Amino acid sequence: MSSDVQWSRFVWRHLDQAAAAELWDELADWVQWARERYDLGDRIPACWFRHPSAVEQLTALMSAHTAAYQQQYTVKGVPVRDWDLMSNWHRVDLWPVVERLARDLGECAAGGSCAYRPRPAHVDPELNEFVATDVADRPETSTTRPTTDVDDDADDGPELTTIDMEDLVKRGDAVVDDPADPESGVHYRDQHWTYDPDSDTYRPDD
Structure with a gap:
């Protein structure tokens, strides 16, 4: 993982x-x-x-x-x-x-005494060999990673649309500073995000 x-x-x-x-x-x-x-x-x-x-x-x-x-x-x-x-x-x-x-x-x-006892789940002894074979049959890792062209004149910082941020708030992943303030900041992923009315997006503070 x-x-x-x-x-x-x-x-x-x-x-x-x-x-x-x-x-x-x-x-x-x-x-x-x-x-x-x-x-x-x-x-x-x-x-x-x-x-x-x-x-x-x-x-x-x-x-x-x-x-x-x-x-x-x-x-x-x-x-x-x-x-x-x-x-x-x-x-x-x-x-x-x-x-x-x-x-x-x-x-x-039903009211009887608890008779539960954990039972170890069986592990197939061929698991490791199977995984090793599967990995070996795949293409080797490329030494060069694809790159993304960056516009030097553009702001390449992360941003979230208001719709995306609303979804995060609804799920409880983000928390609004002041629910009464439509342009209130939002805490998300250990960062404070500020609303930008010009782009109608949220951006993390520096």
Whole structure:
């Protein structure tokens, strides 16, 4: 996996001790709230945390719940219709996950003691040889990379259209400084972006 990937704080596989401890606290609190709020005690058993698949699915469900229930704004300061997002979370996210967990954790949900034991997934011993052959059969890496012509008179800095930035804000990837200000700056990818009315685009500050 590329080292350039910026993993979400919800990706258990890549969390350190401090991040994992923080996420466990958050998830345990949220799952208990959901079990009581939606009367799911007999469908999501108390031993959910012992089941890796349940942990991953409930983490994703919690993340989607957070995104759906926090008020979002477009870059123009217009509130996103949050009731659509909340309704969609129940229909698309919540109940399908509950049904899968009720099926997968059925014996535990029935009130018996948790008998789950992780089983290592079998690895085909020919995997490495297969991969090595596949790589060897491909063209060698070119020593010269294709270059892109650059217009010396053009501003070659990155920019985002207002539509692109609105989509990022809706998804929660970008945060508007002041929702009431249509030309407010936006924080995205650890940078502050400023609106340029002449080009109707956003550019990162120097």
